[in-house]
Amino acid sequence: MWKRALGALMVLVVVAASYWWQRGESAWAVDTVAVVRGSIESRLQLTGTVINDRTVTLTALLDGEIMAIRAREGDVVEAGTVLAELDSRQAQALLDKAGAELILHEQLLEAATRTLERIERLSREGNASQQALDESRDAKLEAEASLKAAAATLALNQLRLDNAQIKSPFAGTVIEQSAETGQWLEAGTPLFKVVATEGTVIEANVSASDWSRVSIGQPVVLSSEVDAGTRWSSEISWIAPTVTDVSGQGKTVAVRMFPGKAAPSLLLGQEVDVDVSLQRVDDILIVPLQALQEVSPGEFRAFVLDGGRARERPVTIGLTSLDDAELVDGLAEGDRVIVPNGQTLLDGQDVRLR
Incomplete structure (x- = not known):
């Protein structure tokens, strides 16, 4: 009798062992992360470009031949620096004639x-x-009018002579030169392009859906691939009053910031990474975004590890960063949340730690 009972017990043990072994073999291996308390900061990452609005194209103001080029592309110039000289002989002769006529009318x-x-x-x-x-009174009035006309003619010819010299309107750098000595020009022909030393800013485009989240004075962290590892701070100084349709980006709003004193040397057209701080909250429960699944717009769920099974929990989140989310409801501090890693989990599914 006892032998028969012992045999039945052994069969049950074997069946149970086989069941648990098969269950363990079929259970998915998963990774988990813990719900922890900490801080989270929402940031907006943009790509900015170094620009300068104070860029001018200098043109010839007279018809004539270029007698000398005084500046080349890449030259740093001061305000008033002569960049080129046109043939001024005719202008000088007209000025001399006007000067003599002025003396006569005096x-x-x-x-x-x-x-x-x-x-x-x-x-x-x-x-x-x-x-x-x-x-005699009329003669004096006529002489006075003639003198004024002569003075105006002198001033006009002085201006013509001055215009024979092409000067930089401000301190800056010559970034383009498009004429050479001996070339004949008509008035209006472009000669140089000069960008001011001051006035350099970094401009980035914010999606029209995000622009309401940025404001003047908002802190930003800047970095450049050219100077790897270099990061410096600035703040938003200007927000465009209109929305622009930018190719490849859709509707955007331009924002600008000064490079700041801590910035490395930057070239016009250089790209700069712009990291905008939008909002920060402290002492909250946070969970990695990779552990959450969005079941419908604005509705999320997570799976927690509970005794070898995956248990579905609906969760409510608040502020998000690039990696984490603020946990408002649905999980507790210390809960082990399963990271799906592309797997489709079901409530009650057998799982095991990897």
Whole structure:
């Protein structure tokens, strides 16, 4: 009798062992992460470009031949530096002529003034007619007008002479030169492009759906692949008043920031990584985003490890960063959350730690 009972017990042990062995073999190996308490910061990562709005194209203001090129592409220049000189011989001759005519009209005015004074004296003595007095007054007025016209002609020809020199309007760098000595130009022909030393900014485009989350004075962290490992701080200084449709990016809003004193040497057109701090919360429960599954827009679930089985838990999240989410409801501190790693888990499914 006892032998029969012992045999039955052994059969049960073998069956149970086989069941648990098969269950263990069929259980998925999973990784888990713990729900912990900490801080989370939402950030916006953008790509910015170094630009300078104070960039001008300098053109010839006169028709003429280039007599000399004084600056080349890449040269650093000061405000007023002569970049090129046009043939000024005609302008100089016209200026000399206008100067001589001005002297002549000054002398004519002096003579008309003396004549008027003499006629007025004779008129008071009764020795000059009213007609003679009127004519002398008209002659002086005409001489005054002629002198003003001569002065204006002199100023105009001085301007023509000045325009024969192409000067930089501000301190900066010549980034383009498009003419050479001996070349004949018409007025309006581009000669140089100069970018100002001051006024360099970094411009980035924020998606129109995110622009309401940025504001003037918002801190940013900047970095550049050219200077690997170099990071420096700045803040948003300008936000565009309009939305722009940028090719490949959709509707965006431009934002700008100054490079700041800590910035490395930057070139126009260089790309800079812009990391914008949007919001930060502390002392909260956080869970990695990779451990969450979005079942519908705004609704998430997680699977926790519970005695060798995956248990589904609906969760509510708040602020998110690139890697983590604020846990508002659904899990507790210390819960072990399964990382799906692309697997489709079911509630109650057998799992085991990898």
